[in-house]
Amino acid sequence: MAEPLREPLLLGWFRWPAEGLAAALDLPALHAAGASALYRAVEGDDARLYAPAGADEAALRLLLPAATVWQPLQPLWQREGEAAGQPAPWHYVVATDVLAEHEADFNAWYETEHAPGLAAVPGTVRASRWLAPGASPRYHACYDLARREAFGSPPWLAVRATDWSSQVRPHFRNTHRTMYRQVALTGG
Numbered sequence: 001m002a003e004p005l006r007e008p009l010l011l012g013w014f015r016w017p018a019e020g021l022a023a024a025l026d027l028p029a030l031h032a033a034g035a036s037a038l039y040r041a042v043e044g045d046d047a048r049l050y051a052p053a054g055a056d057e058a059a060l061r062l063l064l065p066a067a068t069v070w071q072p073l074q075p076l077w078q079r080e081g082e083a084a085g086q087p088a089p090w091h092y093v094v095a096t097d098v099l100a101e102h103e104a105d106f107n108a109w110y111e112t113e114h115a116p117g118l119a120a121v122p123g124t125v126r127a128s129r130w131l132a133p134g135a136s137p138r139y140h141a142c143y144d145l146a147r148r149e150a151f152g153s154p155p156w157l158a159v160r161a162t163d164w165s166s167q168v169r170p171h172f173r174n175t176h177r178t179m180y181r182q183v184a185l186t187g188g
Helices: 027-032 057-063 100-119 154-160 163-171
Strands: 009-015 037-041 046-052 067-080 090-098 124-131 139-145 172-183
Touching: 009 057, 027 057, 046 057, 046 172, 057 067, 067 100, 090 100, 100 124, 100 139, 100 154, 100 163, 163 172
Parallel strands: none
Antiparallel strands: 009 046, 009 067, 037 046, 037 172, 067 124, 090 139, 090 172, 124 139
């Protein structure tokens, strides 16, 4: 059964600055302005900053001028995973649009088969789905992982290989799949 939904989030989506400039990111100030999590892509320069909807967006924008997107995310679904309670240094995101005529099937698949199946994979701390109203990509599925090896493990691949998955996936559009590593916002 799905857990109670979290509050809406603010997503700051940006390109991670060059190594010399990365030191200029004031991580404690981002945290003080309300940022709750920061992730940097394992490959490429994509990065995501999350903050609760009530965070100081003006301060976050000033502290992170590299952010090209500031998007509210509305919670759709979440479930604690098999590894609930463990630290989750890995954050896998599938951001996608779906053809309108297949949206109902897409949402049913995610909420009844796909996301619950991936939440049950050993090493998954949490699975959640978010909606970015009026944006593209509209849907963001997020998987917090205790171990990177959970992604691509035989149980993970089995969930991805169902008949229903094969029917739904061709209707994805503008899809971004990215593995992120958590960046500590505080010294802890």
